[in-house]
Amino acid sequence: MWIKKQVPNIITLANLFCGCIATLFAVQGNLEIAALFVMLGIFFDFFDGLAARVLDAQSELGLQLDSLADMVTSGVVPGIIMFQLLTQVVGKPFYVTPPAWASDQIWTSLDYSYISLLGLLVTLASAYRLAKFNIDTRQTTSFIGLPTPANTLLILSLPLILKFQAETWIVKIILNEYFLIGLTLISCYLLNAEIKLFALKFKTWGFGENKIRYVFLVGTVLLIIFFKFIAIPLIILLFIILSLLFGNQTEDEGAEI
Template sequence: MKKYIPNALTLTNLFCGCVAVVFAVHTNFVFAAIFVFLGIFFDFFDGFFARKFNVQGELGLQLDSLADMVTSGLVPGIVMFKLLELTNSSWSNSATDSLVNSVFSQITDAGFLPFLGFAITLASAYRLAKFNIDTEQQSFFKGLPTPANTLLIMSLPLIMEFQNNDFINAIILNKWFLIVLTLVSCYILNSDVKLFALKFKNYGFKDNVVRYIFILLCVVLLVVLQFASIPVIILLYIIMSILDNLTSK
């Protein structure tokens, strides 16, 4: 019976992703985020129980990636599509934007720009496929894991919904910010930067000092900044991983 638990959790992750898709399509970002968070929760524990019960196998690996493709690939793509759709249809009239206007005005007027959001879905699919055939990523990740990237994208509408800061909202709903974030997201998903994994082989402080410090900082940031802490946490994760790589060398 135990051998079925990890795959059951993976399928629950997939179900949560499907529900999140429905809410995201209808621009109900709060409920979409709830089901994405639930999906990521089940995604974490399917691997945990697979290791605990020693039932890891090729089927579970492939099923896990297929579930992640929906929860952490399709959903953030739809959310970015919707955010780009919500942005003001007119570009800035400043002198610095005049050249950009002439290049992109036709694309914007035709309504093609929001489809750029699905670049995140494509980059996520490529990252998951690479992960499946990479035998090195046991104690670390190459590039940002898809669930972490999804948390980053999902945090944007939650920040607007619950923190309601006009300055921050203006940044989030700025076309250029969303375009740059989409491109950076696609790059960091498939970069070769080594990022530490939150997998504890033991619980000794000396062997896990970076993980413990990161978790402590995450708790503090979540309490202080709430949903606005998520982009900061992702940035902190990348910076601490790079510093850990440099010190270990």
């Protein structure tokens, strides 16, 4: 039935819709609301693949649409968020001399530093990772490089920590130019690094074949309980460490999450 085949695509478009709304909020500097819509988009991103498998509605169209939606939700938005954070901490803005045909008011409103533009490297690296994923036949048993949703959660954690866990020492670390630039570069590297990372999809519920997943889930719950939003970067770190230690235990997963 036609509508049955379109259910996963509708869910994917819901992801894209959330990403568009998040982009609007991120551009306006409302990073916490942007983070909320990105998380909702990632939720839809997880369930579109599940719906495709359950309904036997997997298709090449769905694969391409999923990457296009992820490009907005987990590519454009984290780049803008990093840009906004860098804009907060970097000094002297630059002003562009407008051409004769342009309005002075429009061009002189570009009150940000060249350094802030480095945040958009996250968007470029995400685009490269998503394009590479679609043609990389090696990523059928695991991920190679950090999945874009995981990288997005890492970056989204920064404004959430600043908003809800604004301890002085944490604020000093996050709102530091060199920390943000360093994190941007590390993020871009991890997205496209030749590092084998396990996927979090269960084919069976047995402990033996899913040991790494259960350890990760238990660790995730404990970290959230004790550290709240600060747990997010720690969870990403745990994900990478477990993958490096037990990467050979991954199974066939076959799709970006």
